[in-house]
Amino acid sequence: QVQLVESGGGVVQPGRSLRLSCAASGFTFNNYAMYWVRQTPGKGLEWVAVITYDESVKYYADSVKGRFTVSRDNSKNTLYLQLNSLRTEDTAVYYCARDRDRYQYGYPCDHWGQGTLVTVSS
Amino acid sequence: EIVMTQSPVTLSVSPGERATLSCRASQSVGSNLAWYQQKPGQAPRLLIYYTSTRTTGSPARFSGSRSGTDFTFTISSLQSEDFAVYYCQQYNEWPLTFGGGTKVEIK
Numbered sequence: 001q002v003q004l005v006e007s008g009g010g011v012v013q014p015g016r017s018l019r020l021s022c023a024a025s026g027f028t029f030n031n032y033a034m035y036w037v038r039q040t041p042g043k044g045l046e047w048v049a050v051i052t053y054d055e056s057v058k059y060y061a062d063s064v065k066g067r068f069t070v071s072r073d074n075s076k077n078t079l080y081l082q083l084n085s086l087r088t089e090d091t092a093v094y095y096c097a098r099d100r101d102r103y104q105y106g107y108p109c110d111h112w113g114q115g116t117l118v119t120v121s122s
Numbered sequence: 123e124i125v126m127t128q129s130p131v132t133l134s135v136s137p138g139e140r141a142t143l144s145c146r147a148s149q150s151v152g153s154n155l156a157w158y159q160q161k162p163g164q165a166p167r168l169l170i171y172y173t174s175t176r177t178t179g180s181p182a183r184f185s186g187s188r189s190g191t192d193f194t195f196t197i198s199s200l201q202s203e204d205f206a207v208y209y210c211q212q213y214n215e216w217p218l219t220f221g222g223g224t225k226v227e228i229k
Contacts, residue, residue: 045166045209045220061217095165100177106213108156110177112165 002026002111004096009116012086022079022096022113030054030074033105036081038092039115048094049081052105064090086120093117124148124212128221134229135200143224145210147191154214157186157195160223161206169208170195200226 008020022034036048049060049070058070069082079096094116097109125148135141145155153173158166168177173193174186183198197204205228210221 044222045211047218047220050218059216097165100168100171106216106218108158108168108171108211108213109166110168112167114165 002098004098004111004113006094006096006113006116009094009118011119011121013122014086014088014120016086018083018086018118020081020083020094020096020116020118022081024077024079024096024098027098027111029072029077031102033099034070034072034079035097035099035109036068036070036079037095037097037109037112038090038118039095040092046092050099050105051079053103057105083118086118088120091118091120123217124151124215124219126210126212126219126221128208128210128224130224131222132225132227134227136229137200137202139200139229141197141200141204141226143195143208143226145193145195145221147193147212150191151212151214153188154212155186155188155193156211156213157184158209158211159204159206160209166209197226 003025005023033052035050051058051070067085071080095112097112100110101107127146129144155173157170160166169180170186173188185196187194207223207225209223
């Protein structure tokens with residue numbers, strides 16, 4: 001079955017960096033666009049970034065553009081999110097998720113990981 | 123950015139009753155609207171996409187409809203496992219945006 005397992009979260013000071021990973025299994029990883037979505041108690045669900053199956057397209061939310069970088073290693077079935085210049089408002093649970101349509105992007109996410117908590121605090 | 127507004131914030135319903143949740147888009151999203159269910163400590167689960175298409179495994183008591191930029195999610199007869207938070211999401215244009223959620227609680 002499809003499994004997505006995030007890791008890399010933790011407590012970090014403002015201005016520092018963190019790298020999240022998402023290990024995928026149970027499907028052909030290099031056929032699907034992948035997303036990062038975050039959730040905070042105050043702002044609910046917020047889409048963060050998307051990367052197409054072949055890395056040809058990457059989009060970011062304005063709130064993270066220029067600070068976060070999404071990437072993938074199809075040989076390792078792993079999705080990444082590099083978080084730089086972290087701010088307190090980046091505190092959230094970060095989920096990786098899979099597009100429901102093969103080879104497409106911009107569609108709903110039909111499988112989600114369990115999330116990893118990032119806390120930005122001094 | 124398209125703003126998705128859900129109402130009510132909280133809906134108190136008795137088991138076996140019908141629940142109707144609303145989601146309004148600030149501009150046209152066509153039929154590119156999805157509904158998710160989230161239970162405490164869990165990730166969101168996709169229930170419906172393209173306004174009214176249920177995913178595999180989504181119970182038949184769940185349905186969706188659209189009138190212009192107003193979308194409705196209906197649970198025909200609430201079961202105990204349906205008490206959760208429900209989110210709508212538009213995927214018509216970037217950035218993809220979610221509504222603030224409706225919590226369906228036991229009355």
